[in-house]
Amino acid sequence: MKSCLVVDDSKVIRMVARRILETLDFEISEAKDGQEALDACLSEMPDAILLDWNMPVMDGIDFLRHLRVSKGGDAPVVVFCTTENDMSHIVEAMKAGANEYIMKPFDKEIIEAKFTQVGLL
Amino acid sequence: MTPDDFALLAGILKERSGLSIGPEKTYLLESRLNPVAKKNNIANLDELVAQVRLKRSEPLLHDITEAMTTNESFFFRDAKPFETFENAILPNLLADRAAKKSLRIWSAACSTGQEAYSLAMILREMAPKLAGWRIEIVGTDISQEVLEKAKVGIYSQFEVQRGLPVKYLMKYFTQVNELWQIDSAIRAMVSYKEFNLLKDLKSLGTFDIIFCRNVLIYFDQPTKAQVLAAMSGILAKDGCLFMGAAETVLGISDVFQPVPGQRGVYGMATAAPATPKLNSLQSVAG
Numbered sequence: 001m002k003s004c005l006v007v008d009d010s011k012v013i014r015m016v017a018r019r020i021l022e023t024l025d026f027e028i029s030e031a032k033d034g035q036e037a038l039d040a041c042l043s044e045m046p047d048a049i050l051l052d053w054n055m056p057v058m059d060g061i062d063f064l065r066h067l068r069v070s071k072g073g074d075a076p077v078v079v080f081c082t083t084e085n086d087m088s089h090i091v092e093a094m095k096a097g098a099n100e101y102i103m104k105p106f107d108k109e110i111i112e113a114k115f116t117q118v119g120l121l
Numbered sequence: 122m123t124p125d126d127f128a129l130l131a132g133i134l135k136e137r138s139g140l141s142i143g144p145e146k147t148y149l150l151e152s153r154l155n156p157v158a159k160k161n162n163i164a165n166l167d168e169l170v171a172q173v174r175l176k177r178s179e180p181l182l183h184d185i186t187e188a189m190t191t192n193e194s195f196f197f198r199d200a201k202p203f204e205t206f207e208n209a210i211l212p213n214l215l216a217d218r219a220a221k222k223s224l225r226i227w228s229a230a231c232s233t234g235q236e237a238y239s240l241a242m243i244l245r246e247m248a249p250k251l252a253g254w255r256i257e258i259v260g261t262d263i264s265q266e267v268l269e270k271a272k273v274g275i276y277s278q279f280e281v282q283r284g285l286p287v288k289y290l291m292k293y294f295t296q297v298n299e300l301w302q303i304d305s306a307i308r309a310m311v312s313y314k315e316f317n318l319l320k321d322l323k324s325l326g327t328f329d330i331i332f333c334r335n336v337l338i339y340f341d342q343p344t345k346a347q348v349l350a351a352m353s354g355i356l357a358k359d360g361c362l363f364m365g366a367a368e369t370v371l372g373i374s375d376v377f378q379p380v381p382g383q384r385g386v387y388g389m390a391t392a393a394p395a396t397p398k399l400n401s402l403q404s405v406a407g
């Protein structure tokens with residue numbers, strides 16, 4: 001079973017994502033901001049990370065930059081999942097080391113398609 | 122709608138587009154025809170059926186046929202066929218056509234263009250290898266409305282997320298407000314044309330690859346067989362036919378045979394040249 005860390009400051013979104021990813025056979029952990037996510041990753045790297053952009057304390061892009069320079073931090077497959085839906089954000093995210101990008105709103109089909117594309121399914 | 126009304130309309134649909142629907146689809150028929158009635162200033166469905174009975178006006182029948190098509194499509198639908206196209210089928214064809222340097226590909230029920238554009242993007246990625254080649258991608262559909270959308274190439278956020286890798290979105294699309302338009306360079310690789318698969322296919326010329334996906338599924342067996350036979354007449358001897366994930370030629374037509382190891386891909390049953398290739402295909406699959 002693959003593990004996926006769901007990072008989002010909205011409890012509702014985390015729950016929706018968890019439900020979808022559990023049906024796709026992922027073991028889910030959650031974090032509500034980038035700092036919490038980074039702490040979680042430093043203790044154990046997940047296989048996948050579903051990552052929001054705008055969050056308090058540390059946002060998604062900052063988290064990603066920190067992650068990618070951490071030991072073992074190049075391993076997790078990172079899929080952004082955010083309301084930021086313009087090209088400049090997408091390009092910035094991919095440059096920072098994201099593997100895929102989902103523009104909210106999302107549904108099971110989109111998550112499944114994107115996770116398949118990056119080889120997680 | 123009475124069973125008689127249903128039978129009348131179902132008969133017209135079958136004749137015009139090949140669509141085969143049973144009485145269990147009465148509800149679907151009604152819900153799709155309500156907007157047609159409205160558009161043609163017809164008060165209700167009874168009135169619409171009465172008009173069809175009375176005068177069979179071509180524009181009205183056209184609208185009815187178009188309203189009953191199912192146009193759902195995604196970029197790189199089912200992923201696998203496009204990988205097969207790129208990695209297993211194309212290399213052989215390119216080798217075979219090295220002297221002629223020309224390739225014709227047909228998206229036979231292209232709907233809003235995602236299939237044709239997926240193929241175009243794959244070929245674009247290989248551009249250096251294809252320098253000097255004349256590659257034609259033809260997209261056809263019975264519905265004028267979807268073709269208009271295909272030509273403009275503007276897709277919703279939802280449509281560009283199902284199947285399209287973000288790297289292609291970045292590379293080949295431009296954002297237009299909340300929508301995404303595929304770049305003119307990719308649009309220019311595909312020519313679109315209104316065409317009914319029940320008509321004589323010969324006018325389209327010969328193709329090396331045919332994508333005929335998720336359309337025969339709506340036809341009855343004899344119609345499927347008829348279209349497949351006609352397609353075999355315009356497919357190059359060593360060409361390939363790609364069908365949808367839920368479709369097969371098996372038990373319907375023996376003009377095509379499955380390409381071993383490649384689900385949903387068919388070659389001509391009579392084609393000797395296709396056979397030596399099967400080994401290399403299998404090795405890719407294995």
Ligand SMILES: C[S@@+](CC[C@H](N)C(=O)[O-])C[C@H]1O[C@@H](n2cnc3c(N)ncnc32)[C@H](O)[C@@H]1O
Pocket residue numbers: 137138139140190191192193194195198229230231232233236261262263264267316317318319333334335336365
């Ligand atoms: C579900 S779409 C398939 C799109 C694409 N090939 C794919 O697999 O995603 C089916 C399309 O077939 C078209 N179609 C139905 N009957 C047809 C006919 N007799 N001739 C040409 N196109 C037809 C419809 O208009 C519709 O756009």
